[in-house]
Amino acid sequence: MRKRSLSPGDRLFEWSIDLFLVGVLVVTLVPLWYVVMVSFLPFGKSPSLFLAPWDWSFEAYAQLIFQPTIWRAALNSLVLTLGGVAISLTLTVMAAYPLSRRELPGRNLIVGLILFTFLFNAGLIPTFLVVKDLGLLNTYWSVLLNGAVSVYNLLVMKTFFQSLPESLEEAARIDGANDWQVLWHVVLPLSRPILLTIGLFYGVANWNNFFEPILFLSDRSLMPLPVVLRDILTGLNVAEYVEGTAAQAAPAEALKMAAVVLITLPMLLVYPWIQRYFTKGVLIGSVKE
Numbered sequence: 681m682r683k684r685s686l687s688p689g690d691r692l693f694e695w696s697i698d699l700f701l702v703g704v705l706v707v708t709l710v711p712l713w714y715v716v717m718v719s720f721l722p723f724g725k726s727p728s729l730f731l732a733p734w735d736w737s738f739e740a741y742a743q744l745i746f747q748p749t750i751w752r753a754a755l756n757s758l759v760l761t762l763g764g765v766a767i768s769l770t771l772t773v774m775a776a777y778p779l780s781r782r783e784l785p786g787r788n789l790i791v792g793l794i795l796f797t798f799l800f801n802a803g804l805i806p807t808f809l810v811v812k813d814l815g816l817l818n819t820y821w822s823v824l825l826n827g828a829v830s831v832y833n834l835l836v837m838k839t840f841f842q843s844l845p846e847s848l849e850e851a852a853r854i855d856g857a858n859d860w861q862v863l864w865h866v867v868l869p870l871s872r873p874i875l876l877t878i879g880l881f882y883g884v885a886n887w888n889n890f891f892e893p894i895l896f897l898s899d900r901s902l903m904p905l906p907v908v909l910r911d912i913l914t915g916l917n918v919a920e921y922v923e924g925t926a927a928q929a930a931p932a933e934a935l936k937m938a939a940v941v942l943i944t945l946p947m948l949l950v951y952p953w954i955q956r957y958f959t960k961g962v963l964i965g966s967v968k969e
Contacts, residue, residue, distance in 0.1 A: 719740055720736040720737055744938055772830070822896035
């Protein structure tokens with residue numbers, strides 16, 4: 681098959697797009713590369729964009745990894761992330777599936793009320809007072825339940841459920857399946873792409889969440905990694921996270937950047953496993969044929 685020849689204008693357009701994408705790649709990778717390089721900075725060296733391999737020092741990572749406070753914060757982040765994903769996905773599925781059924785009474789009204797919360801919210805002080813009156817302050821539940829369902833994710837999943845063939849559900853109902861059995865045995869097995877995609881959205885949001893723990897948690901032993909990172913980057917309570925006799929084995933800049941790398945690494949490891957479903961899940965959930 682002969683390849684279509686491009687006009688000079690088309691070639692110029694493609695080259696300009698390639699240059700733009702290369703520029704975006706450079707702007708994205710250079711800061712990440714700088715963070716990694718500074719995290720290996722030995723004591724007495726100045727931060728640099730390039731660092732010879734024989735000058736690399738792992739002291740910053742060693743100081744952070746062997747601190748009990750860091751491991752306690754990592755456990756808190758793991759609990760909040762896994763618990764948040766489980767709760768958010770469950771609530772999102774339980775809301776999206778009924779709303780995807782045309783026969784649901786008051787369906788349009790409910791969707792309109794949900795969209796209203798997407799545009800307007802009660803504000804910070806009423807939210808805090810509600811959490812306080814429910815007795816959830818200084819517990820994991822205050823972070824897990826507050827904002828557990830994203831309106832955007834709910835609407836994407838609702839559209840995905842609507843795109844599934846109705847004939848499959850009708851066949852299951854003819855075989856005697858009820859609504860719960862249709863959801864569990866028919867809908868959810870076909871929804872792996874959207875479940876993993878929305879789960880990734882919720883997972884990243886929960887892993888990076890630091891405002892709500894600061895707002896609702898006062899016990900330092902319950903604080904997750906993002907709060908620890910905030911304290912290290914701003915110079916607050918650094919001595920609490922870098923204890924011991926070797927506290928000066930790595931410069932402060934290396935400790936800060938090593939903390940950034942350690943907190944970012946789990947999401948970087950999870951994403952390649954889910955990314956094959958990512959595009960399919962987003963497109964199917966946003967386009968209805």
